Amino acid sequence: xxxxxxxxxxxxxxxxxxxxxxxxxxxxxxxxxxxxxxxxxxxxxxxxxxxxxxxxxxxxxxxxxxxxxxxxxxxxxxxxxxxxxxxxxxxxxxxxxxxxxxxxxxxxxxxxxxxxxxxxxxxxxxxxxxxxxxxxxxxxxxxxxxxxxxxxxxxxxxxxxxxxxxxxxxxxxxxxxxxxxxxxxxxxxxxxxxxxxxxxxxxxxx
Amino acid sequence: xxxxxxxxxxxxxxxxxxxxxxxxxxxxxxxxxxxxxxxxxxxxxxxxxxxxxxxxxxxxxxxxxxxxxxxxxxxxxxxxxxxxxxxxxxxxxxxxxxxxxxxxxxxxxxxxxxxxxxxxxxxxxxxxxxxxxxxxxxxxxxxxxxxxxxxxxxxxxxxxxxxxxxxxxxxxxxxxxxxxxxxxxxxxxxxxxxxxxxxxxxxxxxxxxxxxxxxxxxxxxxxxxxxxxxxxxxxxxxxxxxxxxxxxxxxxxxxxx
Numbered sequence: 001x002x003x004x005x006x007x008x009x010x011x012x013x014x015x016x017x018x019x020x021x022x023x024x025x026x027x028x029x030x031x032x033x034x035x036x037x038x039x040x041x042x043x044x045x046x047x048x049x050x051x052x053x054x055x056x057x058x059x060x061x062x063x064x065x066x067x068x069x070x071x072x073x074x075x076x077x078x079x080x081x082x083x084x085x086x087x088x089x090x091x092x093x094x095x096x097x098x099x100x101x102x103x104x105x106x107x108x109x110x111x112x113x114x115x116x117x118x119x120x121x122x123x124x125x126x127x128x129x130x131x132x133x134x135x136x137x138x139x140x141x142x143x144x145x146x147x148x149x150x151x152x153x154x155x156x157x158x159x160x161x162x163x164x165x166x167x168x169x170x171x172x173x174x175x176x177x178x179x180x181x182x183x184x185x186x187x188x189x190x191x192x193x194x195x196x197x198x199x200x201x202x203x204x205x206x
Numbered sequence: 207x208x209x210x211x212x213x214x215x216x217x218x219x220x221x222x223x224x225x226x227x228x229x230x231x232x233x234x235x236x237x238x239x240x241x242x243x244x245x246x247x248x249x250x251x252x253x254x255x256x257x258x259x260x261x262x263x264x265x266x267x268x269x270x271x272x273x274x275x276x277x278x279x280x281x282x283x284x285x286x287x288x289x290x291x292x293x294x295x296x297x298x299x300x301x302x303x304x305x306x307x308x309x310x311x312x313x314x315x316x317x318x319x320x321x322x323x324x325x326x327x328x329x330x331x332x333x334x335x336x337x338x339x340x341x342x343x344x345x346x347x348x349x350x351x352x353x354x355x356x357x358x359x360x361x362x363x364x365x366x367x368x369x370x371x372x373x374x375x376x377x378x379x380x381x382x383x384x385x386x387x388x389x390x391x392x393x394x395x396x397x398x399x400x401x402x403x404x405x406x407x408x409x410x411x412x413x414x415x416x417x418x419x420x421x422x423x424x425x426x427x428x429x430x431x432x433x434x435x436x437x438x439x440x441x442x443x444x445x446x447x448x449x450x451x452x453x454x455x456x457x458x459x460x461x462x463x
Binding site for chain 1: 214232274
């Protein structure tokens, strides 16, 4: 399905068109289910590992839909196709983020949380500590990655992948996201501040 | 490169390693299972492979498609939430035990809606049968509207060559000067005979609103959930495609004053 078609379906579903809503649910269910299933099977531990996985997948998949449509579809409306993420990738990243949070904290009720995907990561940054002193093991790196996944909006995660995983230069990121060079620079700075904060919080948790 | 960048790159490396490890444990076939994209042979092979371990059995249960009934429940939950009823489905299902017959009936309807178009027989060809408008002095043109003026009757019948089983619906579009846009038809002006015949009936200037000028009216008839929207139809028409397995587009020129 073409991007413009999906955008049209999202708009109509959010406007209350029942046919479009049914269509959207049918389109998104497989990707949400697959991301939830993958996260559950790879990450769940302790008591969660003993639960009925099919029921967990159903519950979490439904929760993702409720999250996407909460507050008049605030999360769905934050999808901006021109930033380079398809709807399915966007929803997949929202699902990963939410599932990571639920698996880590055990909090299940989506209504208790602010469902917005704020890109404002400009929180107060604690004093820096030497990172080598904070994190030594790979397990802690995985934990840090999971926290990063929880904190980042889909766009933030996309930029993290472009800038640090694929190591694209500024011009390539601008081309792929339609963001301005200044905006990409600002994102790089946000990501730096975020990792600094997470490192400090990880240190406090030890 | 500063320390923050080094940590971000290290995290990116861990992310990449985790992704690869995850794909090694759960390869792309599982995603295709959820999407219903595996062939019967592929699914049987995956199932047989999964049956050899506890982990595989759990994966099969986790990725097995949730299906139309689940989707219907999600749609209902979203409707409930939109209407201010926020009971989660599972609790709701238990609490409304006495209503289960009604829920089941509703689910049956929704299951019908969610059935893939492929589950229904192919549609026969359709023709457009227009009538109404003011005919010119030269006499009635066959299979054409007269000039549509306020107060004219407007009738447009979508007639299948043979009776149709299963649901069909139609969307309408107006085209002029290379621009194609949806033409909303009020529900009250749409009629369905139940055997595949669809009809639009109304009075120009009343239920039927078409801006003055020369237009091409496109009627797209097909199975529910299969009909293209304006953007998709534009793309199909640009390729010269006026039909697909589950829908067909028919056109008629008209003039309004």
